[in-house]
Amino acid sequence: MTESRPSAAPAAVLWDMDGTLVDTEPYWIATEHAMADKYGGTWSQEQALSLVGNDLLSSGRVLKEAWGLPQSPAEVVEELLDGVVARVEESVPWQPGAPELLASLRDAGVPCALVTMSYERFVAPILRHLPAETFRVIVTGDQVERGKPHPEPYLTAAASLGLDPQDCVAIEDSNTGAKSAEAAGCAVLVVENHVPVLDGPRRVFRPTLQGLGPADVATVLAEVAARG
Missing domain, CATH: 1.10.150 (DNA polymerase; domain 1)
Known part of the structure; x- marks a missing residue:
């Protein structure tokens, strides 16, 4: 049975792929x-x-x-x-906790989008391992004119969902991606992987996605909002 979306949850969660969803x-x-x-x-x-x-x-x-x-x-x-x-x-090398968080967001009714600079032909074999319509919107690098760190990819994803980026949480693992999401107006949940990520006014750091659920993602939006 599908749960209703928590009132404090973000309007959507916008996922980076390489290094965030999968450790490719x-x-x-x-x-x-x-x-x-x-x-x-x-x-x-x-x-x-x-x-x-x-x-x-x-x-x-x-x-x-x-x-x-x-x-x-x-x-x-x-x-x-x-x-x-x-x-x-x-082999698809999933990041620890990523598939579980995706599933819990789906169960909670929180829409997800994939925002990656990889091209569609690389994304397709990864998506085949996930339930259909896991991502309501998919933005790939060959679909945008200006890639990350420009905000266009995240602006495109939010617009495709009919949402204000400020009501969305992006999940990223790199400075380039975090800069793109932040410039678009998203709150950014940063889980560092292969490269260190600088601090930023709309960035909230967590050591891993393991054990995180919709309520934890909602706290990211709340933390950023509290900063003004």
Whole structure:
């Protein structure tokens, strides 16, 4: 039986994907290193982590320049996606507590959206492991003109749900993503993963998603509202 949405709950929860819903950052990094080896280039862990949260075309431009590739940034991204999609089709590495929180939000009647800079063909095999319509709205990097850290992705998700971003909580793991959600007006629940995230006026930090439910997400909105 579906519960009614708690009155204190956010109007919606807007989820980042890589590093937040699923721990796929190691897949991206492994693929980047494989491409560096293929093209005789070098690539460090520090360089890889600097791309976390970026829109893919920006990353494609960085990789093209780093390795002096003749391909366009878009072509570099497609090769990168080939490698990462192959890995995620073998195994989906869920972040601890993420599937459980998604399920509890669904049971509480809180709508969720996915806001990711990954492209649709990478998102699809992950969504196949979730119940249909887990996300009422899906915004991918190939659907927006300006990716994170620009607010467009989160503004697009909130508008598609017919909601004010200020009534929504975004869940993020990177500075780039948190900046995007904050600029859109969302309260941001930050769970750090591979990179440290700076403090911000609309950011609330938690060590993990494990054990969190709708009431815990509601406290994020309340904390941000109390700051004025």
